[in-house]
Amino acid sequence: MIELFPEGLDILALVGIVILVAYIVGQVFRQLRIPQVVGFIVAGTLLGPSFLHVVPNELNDNLTFVTELALGLIGFEMGEHLRFSELRKLGKSILIIVILQAIGAFTFVAGGVYLLTNSVPAALVFGSIAMATAPAATVDVLSEYGAEGPMTTTLLAVIGIDDALTLLVFSMTAAIVEPLLVNGASMSFGDLLSGQGEISLIEMIELPFFEIGGSILVGMVFGFFLTQVMRRINTHHAPERRQHDAMSVSIAMIFIATGLSRSVDMSLILTTMVMGLVVVNRYPEHGHFIRFTIEQAGPVVYVLFFALVGAGLDIHV
Incomplete structure (x- = not known):
């Protein structure tokens, strides 16, 4: 060595x-x-x-905080590209891509793992993991090449929705698989619906829905607050100070939102993505503030x- x-x-x-x-x-x-x-x-x-x-x-x-901060910035950058005016035009294609990608990845990987291992739990776990995309690398490549337009918007929207969908499916899969692996327990679909098995349907879905719903709620709150702060900066601060002041506040808010998300086990990428989405749609003029923040802090x-x-x-x- x-x-x-x-x-x-x-x-x-x-x-x-x-x-x-x-x-x-x-x-x-x-x-x-x-x-x-x-x-x-x-x-x-x-x-x-x-x-x-x-x-x-x-x-x-x-340096685990570096990973969390990077993912927070990446989510914020994703949100900056998701303007409602463009999403309305691309909504149908985004939904089709998300569904086909998720079903295709889960089916092929779960089927392949089952053929190799003859294990249903392993097939379910690997299938749900395969649904996940790679937002960090994707956003970095898009940023490097300055990609803009419908294709970029579609790609980032698919990644964001897929992140939430993967979280939901993986949490449900883990809830099913864990008792099977640990206790060798088994349950029927009727047991699942009635709550008479190891876990109930409500218990299975409440955690991922809390994570997804909580992430969206926190992102919206921070996004609205950041918008108000940016409006004040844009109105009361000298022109030569606006970008740097907005960047300082934006980074601080990303830090807080990211840390809060991690503290309560929510999706930090989804939180900051919603935060960026709220800012860029509620006050489109702030788009250049967001880009400046990412260009300065991101690299x-x-x-x-x-x-x-x-x-x-x-x-x-």
Whole structure:
């Protein structure tokens, strides 16, 4: 195992090294016309325990907030693209794509796992996991290439709805599978509806609906509040200060919304996505404030986030 830096190097130095190396590798990949996010992940893998061991596993554990912040910013950026005027035109196609993608992914993966393992619980779990999309990488690529228009709006709307749908299906699947695996229990559909089995239908759906509904509610509250603050900034602050003041308030609100979502086990991406959606639709003129916030705060956070994702990979497994 190669170690380029002394053990016990300060965490700030390690973070700086990770950001610098990931940025350089990302630029190299960009020159090769490969999305820079691939370079960030490759750089993290090279710096991680699998190769150079610059980034120990403990660093990932100490920087979990970076992941949460990155996902919060990504959700906020997704919401900024979801204008109701465009969603109304694309609503039917978005719904069709979400349904086909979710059913297709679940069916093919669950069927394949069942054929390989002959295990219904494993098939259900892997099928529900397969429904999930990758909002972080998708948003980073769209941002890198400056993608705009109906295709981008459709893609981001599909990702957002799919995030909520996956949460619902996975929670219900886990509720069914857990008693089967732990206790070897079994239940009929009648038991499920009547509540006479290990779990009831109400218990099965109340948690995911709390997570989804709570995320939407918190996102709306923070979005309305941020809109009011931005209106005040736009009215009372000097023109040269508006963007930076709006950015400071936006980042603070994203921090709070993200932390609150994590504290009560809600979907932080859904929360901040609704927050961005409310702001951009309630006061469209604030769109440039949101873009400025993301352009200033996003790059460093995204570089570190994807590099840490790569560092967490163990190629020996």
